[in-house]
Amino acid sequence: MDVRFESLDLPLYSPGNYILIAGPCSAETEDQVLKTAKELHEGGVKIFRASLWKPRTRPGCFEGVGAMGLPWLNRVKEEYGMLTATEVANGLHVAESIEAGIDILWIGARTTSNPFLVEDIAHTIAKYDCQPVVLVKNPINPDIDLWAGSIERLSSAGVKRIGAIHRGFSTYADSLYRNPPHWQIPIELMRRYPTLPMLGDPSHITGKRALVPEVCRQSLDMHYAGLIVESHCNPDDAWSDAAQQMTPEELLKVTSKLKLSRLAT
Ligand code: PEP
Ligand code: MN
Numbered sequence: 335m336d337v338r339f340e341s342l343d344l345p346l347y348s349p350g351n352y353i354l355i356a357g358p359c360s361a362e363t364e365d366q367v368l369k370t371a372k373e374l375h376e377g378g379v380k381i382f383r384a385s386l387w388k389p390r391t392r393p394g395c396f397e398g399v400g401a402m403g404l405p406w407l408n409r410v411k412e413e414y415g416m417l418t419a420t421e422v423a424n425g426l427h428v429a430e431s432i433e434a435g436i437d438i439l440w441i442g443a444r445t446t447s448n449p450f451l452v453e454d455i456a457h458t459i460a461k462y463d464c465q466p467v468v469l470v471k472n473p474i475n476p477d478i479d480l481w482a483g484s485i486e487r488l489s490s491a492g493v494k495r496i497g498a499i500h501r502g503f504s505t506y507a508d509s510l511y512r513n514p515p516h517w518q519i520p521i522e523l524m525r526r527y528p529t530l531p532m533l534g535d536p537s538h539i540t541g542k543r544a545l546v547p548e549v550c551r552q553s554l555d556m557h558y559a560g561l562i563v564e565s566h567c568n569p570d571d572a573w574s575d576a577a578q579q580m581t582p583e584e585l586l587k588v589t590s591k592l593k594l595s596r597l598a599t
Contacts, residue, residue: 337489339529342467342497342559344417344438345380352594353533353560355419355438356585357383358567359575360396361403368409369567373582375414377590381438382410383419383562387427388574389444396573404434411435419469419562424451425458432462440469440562441484443501443538447473452484456491467495469533469562476503478519482526497531498523499562500553502539512541512578515549517556524557532556537564537578546580547588557595 347354356374361367361384371382384407388398407418419438422428423445431439439459445451459465468488473480481498488496500520502513524532534553536546550561566572569579580588 335486335490337486337496337527337530339496339527339531340494342495342531344467346594347380347560347589348378349590350554350593352554352558352592353381353531354379354589355381355383355533355560355562356565356582356589357419358572359537359564359579360385360388360573361399361406362396362573364406364409366567367403367406368413370565370582371410371414371416373567374565374586375416377582377586379582379586379589380416381419382407382414382416383440383564385421385574387421387423389423389442390574401430401434404430404436408435422455425454428455428458432459432464432466436466438467438469440499441471443471443474446471446484447475447480449483449487452487453491456488456493459488460492465494467497468493469497469499471499471501471535472503472519474504474513476516476519478522481519481523485527485530497533497559499533499535500539500558501535511539511545513539515539515552517552521556531559533560533562534558535562537562537575541575541578543569543578543580543584546578546585550588551592554592554595560594561589563589
């Protein structure tokens with residue numbers, strides 16, 4: 335299918351000149367959001383991520399603060415001038431996020447696997463004149479067509495600024511990584527769609543903060559347009575994905591040494 339990708343038109347992180355989205359796995363409290371955002375902003379990060387709606391594997395885990403966190407993300411915009419990004423899993427999340435002024439929406443790995451939800455998200459976004467950027471994570475299973483299909487559904491519905499996020503693929507086997515990267519799959523997607531901006535998500539690929547720096551570097555070496563990385567002001571006490579989150583200081587030590595390998599974003 336012929337898909338045209340418009341430039342994401344996102345601010346680049348300097349000195350490396352790549353897209354860098356950073357912030358906690360989940361928005362937990364207003365203080366945690368603002369403290370983490372302040373430290374990232376002071377280190378030059380221009381785009382802040384935090385999930386409000388969390389699709390957890392087992393019931394009984396923290397499932398996110400929901401729409402209550404939207405004003406917290408707005409404070410991040412107002413106080414630090416950062417763009418904001420959050421995960422959406424249905425049309426209602428999309429409408430609430432767009433109406434609150436969120437700049438970037440991403441579709442999580444579990445949602446990319448569901449064509450009905452992707453259609454709901456796509457058609458809801460397309461109703462708005464001022465559209466957010468939409469980033470599509472790979473599905474949890476290693477199925478390139480499901481990933482490409484979600485991108486095609488968004489494009490056919492009229493969504494303009496689309497990118498992809500490589501977060502690795504789940505496995506039942508013992509593995510160094512939480513979600514082994516299977517680099518050949520995102521590479522094949524970029525071959526099919528040479529102008530598709532691809533971001534690496536080393537936090538969800540590795541599941542361990544010690545491995546995050548190496549996968550950040552590999553992603554940029556693979557000519558990705560940038561990174562989305564989890565960072566929390568107090569990672570060991572995080573309410574989700576504690577083992578893979580880094581403090582802003584730890585993250586910035588890594589990101590400030592990396593450079594973009596590709597020219598177009
Ligand atoms: C996340 O970004 O925190 C998340 C839940 O990601 P994924 O959909 O990749 O599991
Ligand atoms: Mn997470």
